[in-house]
Amino acid sequence: MDKIFTLVILMVSINNMLTLIPFKNVTEDKVKISGGKSTLSVASNISITVIYDNNQYKKGLETDWGFSCLIKTNKETILFDTGGDGSILLSNMKKQGIKPGEIDMVVLSHIHGDHVGGLSSFLKKNPDVIVYLPRSFPESFKNRVRKYGAEVIEVKKPMEICAGIYSTGELGTWVKEQSLIVNTERGLIVITGCAHPGVVKIINTAKEFLGKPVLLVLGGFHLVGRSKQEIVRIIHGFKNLGVHFIGPCHCSGDLARELFKKEYKKNFINVGVGRVITMDNLK
Numbered sequence: 001m002d003k004i005f006t007l008v009i010l011m012v013s014i015n016n017m018l019t020l021i022p023f024k025n026v027t028e029d030k031v032k033i034s035g036g037k038s039t040l041s042v043a044s045n046i047s048i049t050v051i052y053d054n055n056q057y058k059k060g061l062e063t064d065w066g067f068s069c070l071i072k073t074n075k076e077t078i079l080f081d082t083g084g085d086g087s088i089l090l091s092n093m094k095k096q097g098i099k100p101g102e103i104d105m106v107v108l109s110h111i112h113g114d115h116v117g118g119l120s121s122f123l124k125k126n127p128d129v130i131v132y133l134p135r136s137f138p139e140s141f142k143n144r145v146r147k148y149g150a151e152v153i154e155v156k157k158p159m160e161i162c163a164g165i166y167s168t169g170e171l172g173t174w175v176k177e178q179s180l181i182v183n184t185e186r187g188l189i190v191i192t193g194c195a196h197p198g199v200v201k202i203i204n205t206a207k208e209f210l211g212k213p214v215l216l217v218l219g220g221f222h223l224v225g226r227s228k229q230e231i232v233r234i235i236h237g238f239k240n241l242g243v244h245f246i247g248p249c250h251c252s253g254d255l256a257r258e259l260f261k262k263e264y265k266k267n268f269i270n271v272g273v274g275r276v277i278t279m280d281n282l283k
Helices: 001-013 086-095 119-125 139-149 200-212 228-238 256-265
Strands: 048-052 070-073 076-082 105-107 130-134 152-154 159-162 165-167 181-183 189-192 214-220 244-247 274-277
Touching: 001 274, 048 086, 086 119, 105 159, 119 139, 130 274, 139 152, 181 200, 189 200, 189 244, 200 214, 228 256, 244 256
Parallel strands: 076 105, 105 130, 130 152, 189 214, 214 244
Antiparallel strands: 048 070, 048 274, 070 076, 159 165, 165 181, 181 189
């Protein structure tokens, strides 16, 4: 079954989102809300642990191209993306004292193999999860997830996933991608997989959806290979949107990390595999 997962991922990645099979029995968004409502749920006791990344933070953990992080709140434990290699994912989880069985749900940002490649290995350890994925994923991929016993929720529009945790909904055209938004008392934490739709657009969407300032943006910003001029322009976009803390990793690239650090100074968070971020780091 792992080979089937890999084949599906490679086929879609190589063709950069081929025309997909018509969807059947599509699950509707679980919760729909209007941005800016005063009744929005807020997450507390938040910690974010980077399990999979190509940047090193903690010695003894394996780096590899891809991304995965664990978001824990007072109510839920969420795995966001699964990296590219299941054995690395599970090994890094074990070394960080994270048990697959403690995870309640998995959120996949987009179809590329460096973000979904570890899913099958994880589901073998814990199939009793809800997997939130963009509706544009191939039907064959969704069915493979269901065969492990996991529930699949297809995300199209912005929605609440669980208390204090929201999805931006599918964004982009060529590569469709969802990002996570954690609603805290002090502002929004936006977590991106690769930011293919544009990281500034993602931040804008989060702000418009929930109507709150952005405390932290963390994850892949898709800036590898971009010129200094382009990156500086994007940094200005972050500043104009009032982003307070910044944590670029994965596909952000060394130049972008360097330029963001220069601009954000003490509010730059060095993110790599093994990094744990709590609200104490965001003061």
